[in-house]
Amino acid sequence: ARVALVTQRRDTIGECSCNPSVGGQGKGQLVREVDALGGLMGLVTDEAGIHFRMLNRSSGPAVWGPRAQVDRDRYAAAMQRAVNAIHGLEVVEGSVEDLELSGGEGNWSCRGVRLASGDVLPASAVVLTTGTFLRGRCHVGKIATPAGRHLRTEEGTEPPSLALADTLEAAAATASTAAEEGGTPPRLDGRTIRWEETRLQPGEDPATPFSYLNDIVSQEGNFIDCHMTWTNPATHEIVLQHADLLPEIVKTVKSPRYCPSLLSKVERFADKKEHQIWLEPESLAGHVIYPQGLAGAFPPEVQLQIVRSIKGLEEDVVLRPAYDVEYDFVDPRSLSHRLEVKVCRGLFLAGQICGTTGYEEAAALGLLAGANAGLVATGAAAASLVLGRDEAFAGVLVDDLVTRGVSEPYRMFSSRAEYRLHLRPDNADLRLTERGASVAPGLVSEERRETCARRLAAVNQSLEQLAAWRRPIADWRAAGALSDSLFPGKAQSELKSGRDLLDVGCTLETLEVAASTTARDVPYEPTPVAAKTTVQALVTYAKYLSRLDREMALFRRLQGRLIPPDIVYSHAELPGLRREELERLEKHRPTTLQEARELEGMTPTAIADLGAYILQRQKQRDMRLAQAESATL
Numbered sequence: 001a002r003v004a005l006v007t008q009r010r011d012t013i014g015e016c017s018c019n020p021s022v023g024g025q026g027k028g029q030l031v032r033e034v035d036a037l038g039g040l041m042g043l044v045t046d047e048a049g050i051h052f053r054m055l056n057r058s059s060g061p062a063v064w065g066p067r068a069q070v071d072r073d074r075y076a077a078a079m080q081r082a083v084n085a086i087h088g089l090e091v092v093e094g095s096v097e098d099l100e101l102s103g104g105e106g107n108w109s110c111r112g113v114r115l116a117s118g119d120v121l122p123a124s125a126v127v128l129t130t131g132t133f134l135r136g137r138c139h140v141g142k143i144a145t146p147a148g149r150h151l152r153t154e155e156g157t158e159p160p161s162l163a164l165a166d167t168l169e170a171a172a173a174t175a176s177t178a179a180e181e182g183g184t185p186p187r188l189d190g191r192t193i194r195w196e197e198t199r200l201q202p203g204e205d206p207a208t209p210f211s212y213l214n215d216i217v218s219q220e221g222n223f224i225d226c227h228m229t230w231t232n233p234a235t236h237e238i239v240l241q242h243a244d245l246l247p248e249i250v251k252t253v254k255s256p257r258y259c260p261s262l263l264s265k266v267e268r269f270a271d272k273k274e275h276q277i278w279l280e281p282e283s284l285a286g287h288v289i290y291p292q293g294l295a296g297a298f299p300p301e302v303q304l305q306i307v308r309s310i311k312g313l314e315e316d317v318v319l320r321p322a323y324d325v326e327y328d329f330v331d332p333r334s335l336s337h338r339l340e341v342k343v344c345r346g347l348f349l350a351g352q353i354c355g356t357t358g359y360e361e362a363a364a365l366g367l368l369a370g371a372n373a374g375l376v377a378t379g380a381a382a383a384s385l386v387l388g389r390d391e392a393f394a395g396v397l398v399d400d401l402v403t404r405g406v407s408e409p410y411r412m413f414s415s416r417a418e419y420r421l422h423l424r425p426d427n428a429d430l431r432l433t434e435r436g437a438s439v440a441p442g443l444v445s446e447e448r449r450e451t452c453a454r455r456l457a458a459v460n461q462s463l464e465q466l467a468a469w470r471r472p473i474a475d476w477r478a479a480g481a482l483s484d485s486l487f488p489g490k491a492q493s494e495l496k497s498g499r500d501l502l503d504v505g506c507t508l509e510t511l512e513v514a515a516s517t518t519a520r521d522v523p524y525e526p527t528p529v530a531a532k533t534t535v536q537a538l539v540t541y542a543k544y545l546s547r548l549d550r551e552m553a554l555f556r557r558l559q560g561r562l563i564p565p566d567i568v569y570s571h572a573e574l575p576g577l578r579r580e581e582l583e584r585l586e587k588h589r590p591t592t593l594q595e596a597r598e599l600e601g602m603t604p605t606a607i608a609d610l611g612a613y614i615l616q617r618q619k620q621r622d623m624r625l626a627q628a629e630s631a632t633l
Helices: 027-036 041-048 072-084 163-170 233-241 262-268 300-308 359-377 393-404 428-439 446-468 473-478 498-503 508-518 529-540 542-558 579-588 593-597 604-632
Strands: 003-007 021-023 049-055 065-070 089-093 096-104 107-115 120-122 126-128 137-140 143-146 177-184 187-189 199-201 226-230 276-281 288-292 318-320 323-330 347-349 470-472 495-497
Touching: 021 027, 021 041, 021 359, 027 041, 027 065, 027 359, 027 393, 027 428, 041 049, 041 065, 041 072, 041 359, 049 276, 065 072, 072 089, 096 163, 107 126, 126 359, 233 262, 233 300, 300 318, 347 359, 359 393, 359 428, 428 446, 446 495, 446 498, 446 529, 470 473, 473 495, 473 508, 495 498, 498 508, 498 529, 508 529, 529 542, 542 604, 593 604
Parallel strands: 003 089, 126 347
Antiparallel strands: 021 065, 049 065, 096 107, 107 120, 137 143, 137 323, 177 323, 187 288, 187 318, 199 226, 226 276, 276 288, 470 495
8 A cells, every 4th residue: 555644844753752762661562562563663762772771670571661762863863764765655744734534424434634735635544643733732831832842953833733623523523622731841951960960870781672673772882871860849949939830731731640740749749858850861962951850831931940959950051941732632432442433434543642642652553553544545444453451562552542531641551451471571572573464464574573483483492491401409509500598408319490490580591501511412502682581581470471371361251241230349249349440330330341341440450350250150150050950850
């Protein structure tokens, strides 16, 4: 299929509107999943990244969060090169003003888009990714400007999309729209920061690449350091004294709870005397600093007071003031799991128009919506790339949005995924690459499929070798793989495999060094670097993953199961459910588990507990019936 990418300005493709960082807890998994399905974000981050860290590395790999700080200019340039290299993709510079619709209320079809120039681009499928531009308004203090965002490299703003918002409402194609709000902090001049007064936050070197196609990242050995400082009571006093100068939307529009403004933090945590501020360089060569944690669209002169009240920033220069952006979004419950508007065939939505916040969420939604739109455009509308909650963080993201909607901008966290032990950042390719290739031909390159196949073979070979490599406990101890506290009371001649050692806490690195020294006739083949984390996780979590597999199978089986009409929603019957969940179930009395799952506030764990309870009731009922029949005979 031929694809047109319509953008207001070609040179803003790949622009990081807010923080020039990618990944984090939950978000890093999304980037890995986008990469596994053939997306560009991981590859471009590896090319432009200048500071890499694996968050939560001291914990298990199930909660690791890959994160990178990127060079803004390098990221945009790399993304533009990658987009321009895609065969069959044409970049069209223009503004989409309207949709070409046919049909009528409740049964529309999208036939293309109309540009501000008057040109019409006919299309069999359209993906809208309006970001913060749908009726966007940028606020600094009490001054509001119709705009989707401020330009970074020059004065001025980028215009909002107004007529398109009117069309969406007039056609009732997407239920109702509502407003969300987000903010970006001021940009500081790194040449005026007293760095010696801040705390150094180095990254990891060597870095762990985001893309499964890469062994190293482009800027290896050329990384930058980040730093940290803190607000103080004087800062908080300035914030509170000038709170009335903030935009009115701060009071009327829901802002992201997980990316709060400085005022929100000061008010919500009034007992705290300080809050962290991360000082993150935006490029290798430049001097612009992103102060994460200082969001607040005060008038510029107040922003300067706030900045200069902070240790290390007493003489700092604010290069660009912080601003808030207010924009419309569409209730995501009006979408199917394909991300297609239910009452408008061929119209797909992705990104912040669905009520999300963040580059990573937008990338995941964009890839899935694009894949499904591509299937429609190529005449394969019966096929769908719909990922389950047990398959991907992207599946959790879509399912949360289309079944529960949003009451605030949605941000992904690892805690949202009930099967996160299975949905780790190390195995996204093994979970999704072949899945994407089989459902949407052309989505995943042959190179990526071959890389995934090689990694899977390496993982399986390592697991087989670990199970087969059995040595006496005495040999393992002598090689340094076992402490005296492990396997106490066991005969020193008793054989233990490599998997046995990993089960009791030995690391793969330690074990393989020891295995090589205990090798006799057959040499020990070390696990390839690309497979090590996955092998360690599979062995360490083996018992839990086995139980999780059973839970996931139960989850799939129970989706359409009926809920007994006489069920009593109480802690006595369902002790695992929270009071709020029991109250919602009692109020709505859903008839199936699917209906229960779609109730706002119902967690996947609660649904799993309810499903297990229904199964237990059914088994008890069947036993009573069998006993009654036996007694009759």
